[in-house]
Amino acid sequence: MDKIQLVKGAKAGSKEALVQLIMDNKKEYYKLAYVYTGRQEDALDAMADMIVILYENIYKLKDEQAFDSWSKTILVNCCKSLLRKRKKLIFLEKLEEKGYQENLASKESKIDLDNYLQKLNPGQQEAIKLKYFLDMDNATISQVLKVPIGTVKSRISLGLKKLKEYMGGEY
Amino acid sequence: MKDIELLLKEKKEELEKLEIPIELETRLNKALNSQKPPRKKQGLIGVALIMLLLFSYNFDAIAYYGKQFMGYDEVIHGALKNLNEMGQGQVINKSHIFSNGIEVTLEGIMVDDNQLIAFYSIKDERGNIDDVRSLNIKGIFNYHMSSGSGIINESETEIKWVGTFEPPKFFERNLKFQFAINNNNTWEQGEIEFKLDRSKAMGTTIKQSIKEKLELGDNTINFATITASPTVTVIEGSIDTKLDLYRNSLKNTHPDFKIDFDLYANNEQIEKEGMGLSSSLRGYTFEGRFEALPQEIDSLAIKVVGITSSKPVDKVINLDNQASLKFSLLDREVLIKKIYSENDATYLTIVTEDDVLLEQVSLIIDEKEVPLERTISSPEGLIKNTDGSITFERTLMFMDKGDNLKLKIGKIRSFEEANKTIEIPLD
Structure with a gap:
């Protein structure tokens, strides 16, 4: 079925249509959730949270064409709130692991991009991930994150600059 | 900086x-199971929500106006000096107050051939600034809001919006900025009338056909038009492809390729703001949006970087001797460097050029098809060879082992370089 038809169906309250809308693009949604959460289980949780919010609010969506960016914005917000909850839960665990991680880092001569990415501020991190990992262009990122395009650009360029600094002489 | 981008790219390939x-599907269904149908409201709803989500491409361009119309500078970013010097745009400064006290003020507008941009604010002491919906500009025809961005003050009593609308037709003079609020379940309409002052409209617009074709592999790229207004430059065109569009369209899948091109004015690259591709049974159409062009232009050129596409190969490779092996898929070389098994899983280490990605991969182990479990990046990952080429090494993991191995590859995704320049004549 045509996507617009599906959006209309979902707006009319069809759960099947809504699930199909997501499943038709499951890779994009799953990758987006995975980029934020980094874990399969959390990515699935975030998507389950997302679909409930979509279902409750889709009748408000006037422009069917906007379904993609609308739903992705909601998914990003679900991921973030899930991570906020997780943060409180895994705090202790993280503390214990630190020694081990440091040890590993000093042994590894190879640069671990994830470690460096984590040092960036959250805004820069997500802008870089969306651009480079999910291939979104600046305009799409600004739509999904609801920040002006100029901010997206400056986050990316500052983030890249910082990454370069962190990597020091090696890169 | 390039090397960081390589590292990022490596991560992306992993992903x-x-x-x-x-x-996944079961989880989604389960999450919805307990949901009751959402309540529905009558009439005009939901526009504000969409407006928040849809951003325009033009925020840089309207920086000047952000400064002119006080308080909008945080909504828009960057600066376009040329535009600033032009000092155009029309101040309106008229308000409408609803019966419940919500005040809408249209502070000013900017018009060019690509769009109308409205600067307006919504004020309410009780903070109901989200209640204004269904924004529209009405003349002889209706012009809908296509996107917008707003900023809320700290006390949440005022929001300043920059909204873009379809451009009014050339004959339009008297326009109405219309909107509505839902006041106790009845819709209350409001409007602000204004006269469009064409002399204050934004400078000139170059609209020109390009009519250039570019053959690239199985595809023909047609660059149709360039529309350069003071706020944005839009290049439109279409792609003829031999790929199976009909089937793709039936499956409602996204276009599985991407076109990339840059725009140069006076030999300097113009910042790219967005690239869109849409498909229909007739083919693909694309639109590239760039920042506004400089005022003085000596030369204008499109540089086509290339196309990334997936093509079916449907190949089964016999891996009988368990040794390394080289083969070609549509002229791209794939090297199987190592085959080994460990803990009930089989691993294939493969090397390809860095833009090549195998899709729909599975391993037939003793006549049983095992899907790809995951791909592990090799420690070397992207390797720069002495001849300047970059190869990408990774290991494919399949959750079974056996003696008779066959690698099945459905599609290959690769980048096809074009590196061609199309000069756009300036008169």
């Missing part, structure tokens, strides 16, 4: 091979 858990 590209992420398997989607099979339980």
